[in-house]
Amino acid sequence: KNQVExxxxxxxxxxxxxxxxxCNYTVSPFSNLRWYKQDTxxxxxxxxxxxxxxxxKSNGRYTATLDADTKQSSLHITAxxxxxxxxxxxxxxxxxxxxxxxxxxxxxxxxxxS
Amino acid sequence: DTEVTQTPKHLVMGMTNKxxxxxxxxxxxRAMYWYKQKAKKPPELMFVYSYEKLSINESVPSRFxxxxxxxxxxxxxxxxxQPEDSALYLCASSQILAGGPWEQFFGPGTRLTVL
Numbered sequence: 001k002n003q004v005e006x007x008x009x010x011x012x013x014x015x016x017x018x019x020x021x022x023c024n025y026t027v028s029p030f031s032n033l034r035w036y037k038q039d040t041x042x043x044x045x046x047x048x049x050x051x052x053x054x055x056x057k058s059n060g061r062y063t064a065t066l067d068a069d070t071k072q073s074s075l076h077i078t079a080x081x082x083x084x085x086x087x088x089x090x091x092x093x094x095x096x097x098x099x100x101x102x103x104x105x106x107x108x109x110x111x112x113x114s
Numbered sequence: 115d116t117e118v119t120q121t122p123k124h125l126v127m128g129m130t131n132k133x134x135x136x137x138x139x140x141x142x143x144r145a146m147y148w149y150k151q152k153a154k155k156p157p158e159l160m161f162v163y164s165y166e167k168l169s170i171n172e173s174v175p176s177r178f179x180x181x182x183x184x185x186x187x188x189x190x191x192x193x194x195x196q197p198e199d200s201a202l203y204l205c206a207s208s209q210i211l212a213g214g215p216w217e218q219f220f221g222p223g224t225r226l227t228v229l
Contacts, residue, residue, distance in 0.1 A: 032215040043118070043204050043220030044157070051215065089156060093215060101170075102218070104156030 002027040004092050004105035012111045017080055021108045023073040023090030034091040035064050035075045038107070044089060047075070080112045118221035120205050126227045129195060135224045137188040137205030146188040147218065148180060149204040157204055163188060164210055195228045202226075 004025045013019050025033070032051045036044035048057045048064040050073075056065045061078045077084055090105040118139045127133050137146065145164045149157035162170035163182040177199075179191040188205055202223045209216040 034215075034217075036220075041202065041223065041225060043120075043206075043222050045220070046217050049215055049217060101159055101172075106154075106156055 002092075002094065002103045004090055004103050006088075006090050006105040006108050008108060009106070010109040010111070012113060013080055015080060015082055015112050015114045019077050019080060019110065021075045021077075021088050021090075021110070023075070023105055025071050025073070025090070025092045025103070025105075027092040027094050027103050029094050030068065030071075031093045031095050033064075033066055033073050034093070034102075035062070035073075036089045036091060038087045038089055040086075047088075077110075080110075082112050082114060085110060085112045118205055118207055118219050120203075120221035120224050122224060123222070124225045124227075126229065127192065127195065128229050129197070131195075132191070132193045134192065135190040135203055135205075135226075137190075137221055138186055139207040139219070139221075140186055141207060141219065142185075143207035143219070144185060144210040145208045145216075146182060147206040147208075148188070148190055149206065149220075151202045151204055151223070153201075161190075192226075195226075197228050200226055200228045 007022045034049045035047040038044040047062050050057050050066045052068040063076045066073045087107040087109050089107040092103045121136045147162050148160040151157040159172050160174045161180045166182045177194050181189040204223045205221040206218040208218045
């Protein structure tokens with residue numbers, strides 16, 4: 001069964017600190033992995049997309065890594081800000097095609113406090 | 115314009131009402147999606163339209179009726195809903211060309227409450 005598991009379920013950090021969120025997946029076949037940020041009551045916003053040949057990709061203070069062999073990904077947030085408080089969702093796509101069914105993780109809820 | 119817009123932002127309806135959710139994008143994307151998201155759960159795919167034709171229906175009850183009148187608009191018609199249909203309804207769009215992977219751009223969602 002295709003699954004995406006994220007850890008931790010929730011996390012509280014102080015403003016300015018770094019943190020790392022984890023994602024393990026069992027999706028097969030595998031095409032690409034995405035990290036989304038979702039603010040409460042809003043739609044998800046894409047942070048990174050990585051194919052199996054990419055090991056790391058950065059978007060500002062967000063850096064995602066991918067190990068396709070162990071089927072693990074991480075999202076590292078540097079110098080956290082209050083605005084980083086959100087749910088971070090790991091999403092795996094089994095295909096390059098447009099309409100394929102993305103497999104969503106349950107998300108990690110991050111709270112950054114001052 | 116890299117934005118997907120959705121209206122209304124909030125909707126409260128009775129179980130006998132008929133209402134519609136609207137979604138619009140002007141990025142030239144020819145694939146559009148409807149998702150349903152319950153609180154603290156990931157989005158669940160409902161429908162996919164490609165080139166204005168329904169290509170995927172994830173066994174959604176007929177009380178949800180999608181419509182794609184043109185390449186920029188996507189509607190979701192609601193009729194005789196149940197309280198358990200209360201959720202955040204998300205619209206998304208993406209490219210459809212060969213290649214990829216194509217990012218799905220999500221709208222802000224419509225918060226639906228069924229009384």
